[in-house]
Amino acid sequence: MTQTRRIFTFVLRLLALAATVSATIVMVTSHDSTRVLNLTFKAKFSDSPTFMYFVIVEAIVSGYNLIILLLSSKGSLWRIVIILDVVAALLLTSSMSAALAIGQVAKKGNTHAGWLPICGQVSKFCNHVNGALVAGILAAIFYYVLNLFTLYNALNPLFVVKPS
Amino acid sequence: MARENAQKLEDGTELVPVRKPMDWTIVVLRVVAFLATVSATVVMAINKETKSIVVATVGTTPLSVTLTAKFHHTPANVYFVIANGFASFHNLFMMAVHFFGDHTFKDKGLQLVIVAILDMTNVALLSSGDGAATFMAQLGKKGNSHARWNKICDKFEKFCDHAGGAIIASYIGLLLLLVITVLSIVKLLKRN
Numbered sequence: 001m002t003q004t005r006r007i008f009t010f011v012l013r014l015l016a017l018a019a020t021v022s023a024t025i026v027m028v029t030s031h032d033s034t035r036v037l038n039l040t041f042k043a044k045f046s047d048s049p050t051f052m053y054f055v056i057v058e059a060i061v062s063g064y065n066l067i068i069l070l071l072s073s074k075g076s077l078w079r080i081v082i083i084l085d086v087v088a089a090l091l092l093t094s095s096m097s098a099a100l101a102i103g104q105v106a107k108k109g110n111t112h113a114g115w116l117p118i119c120g121q122v123s124k125f126c127n128h129v130n131g132a133l134v135a136g137i138l139a140a141i142f143y144y145v146l147n148l149f150t151l152y153n154a155l156n157p158l159f160v161v162k163p164s
Numbered sequence: 165m166a167r168e169n170a171q172k173l174e175d176g177t178e179l180v181p182v183r184k185p186m187d188w189t190i191v192v193l194r195v196v197a198f199l200a201t202v203s204a205t206v207v208m209a210i211n212k213e214t215k216s217i218v219v220a221t222v223g224t225t226p227l228s229v230t231l232t233a234k235f236h237h238t239p240a241n242v243y244f245v246i247a248n249g250f251a252s253f254h255n256l257f258m259m260a261v262h263f264f265g266d267h268t269f270k271d272k273g274l275q276l277v278i279v280a281i282l283d284m285t286n287v288a289l290l291s292s293g294d295g296a297a298t299f300m301a302q303l304g305k306k307g308n309s310h311a312r313w314n315k316i317c318d319k320f321e322k323f324c325d326h327a328g329g330a331i332i333a334s335y336i337g338l339l340l341l342l343v344i345t346v347l348s349i350v351k352l353l354k355r356n
Contacts, residue, residue, distance in 0.1 A: 042310070043310065043311075044310075047308065047310035047311070048308060048310075048311075049299070049302060050299040050302075050303075053299070079350075079353055082349060082353070083346050083349060086284055086287060086342070086345055086346070086349070087342070089284070089287070089288050090287055090288060090291040090338075090342065091291075093288045093289075093291050093292040093295070094291040094292055094294060094295030095295060096292065096295075097243070097292035097293070097295045097296040098295040098296050098298065098299040100296065101238075101239070101240035101243075101296040101297075101299060101300050102299060102300070102303065104239060104240075105238075105300075105303070105313075106311065110237065110238065112233070112234075112237040112238075113237070113238075113304070113313070113314075113316050114314060114316075115311075115313040115314075116312070116313075118311050118312075140288075144285075144288060147284050148281060148284075151277060151280050151281050151284065151349070151352065152277065152281075154277070154280075154349075154352050154353055
């Protein structure tokens with residue numbers, strides 16, 4: 001029973017690591033430039049502080065995940081890991097939703113503020129950011145499920161004798 | 165371990181319930197977090213500013229355009245209000261569970277797990293609302309020259325100030341909720 005639990009946790013962490021690493025890489029490699037009537041539209045992820053924040057957070061969580069995966073044999077740190085997992089889920093959801101908000105402005109624009117959508121001009125950039133966001137959402141979901149599973153497991157050792 | 169109801173043991177002695185000091189810490193933190201998230205919700209929800217801007221001058225009469233900035237012009241702010249509303253309701257619900265749930269739940273373990281899971285869920289929800297609103301506010305304040313998006317905070321100062329205040333209050337609520345979550349998880353782990 002404990003073995004299944006440990007394997008499930010390990011697989012979840014591996015999936016979350018894959019998602020965060022792919023989100024980082026896809027966002028970092030997103031750039032596009034088009035020339036329209038002598039005007040050059042260039043778009044890079046570093047143009048927006050939101051996407052920079054997204055990349056930094058995903059990179060930090062990837063590194064943390066990698067360290068925890070490599071250290072998973074040692075059992076003495078598991079209490080701190082649970083709390084750090086909650087902080088990681090917090091960071092992931094905040095970066096993902098911030099990037100989603102800015103991406104929505106880029107795609108649809110905002111008529112009240114006079115902001116025009118840019119996805120028509122730099123569609124390759126928008127598709128890349130889209131992919132990175134999907135990976136970010138998946139990473140957040142995996143981390144949330146991991147947290148749920150960990151908290152659910154924290155109680156199980158108690159149910160050795162069911163109270164009548 | 166403390167039991168909330170006095171129990172009679174076999175030899176006739178009674179166990180009297182003992183209130184641990186940690187309980188009041190969490191309750192006080194929850195009250196302050198509730199106040200923070202409620203104020204963030206309210207301040208953002210009533211955020212509105214109307215301004216008349218002179219666009220052109222025809223002869224001697226100036227043509228002015230009335231522009232309004234409301235919070236629901238941006239989906240990020242709408243999500244911010246919703247997330248803070250959920251977090252406020254969660255804090256209220258948790259205070260009720262703390263005061264009245266001890267008699268409802270026969271098994272305190274289940275109550276601790278539900279509290280910890282709900283706390284963790286609301287931390288994630290609140291942080292996502294905060295993140296979206298913060299970066300949307302940053303875009304409004306600085307603009308983005310690469311995308312040719314002009315900043316709007318120089319025209320609507322009061323709107324931006326109120327939004328900034330709401331976001332700061334929400335961050336305070338988030339920090340407190342994170343502390344509460346850590347305390348709930350520690351309580352859950354100590355039960356082992």
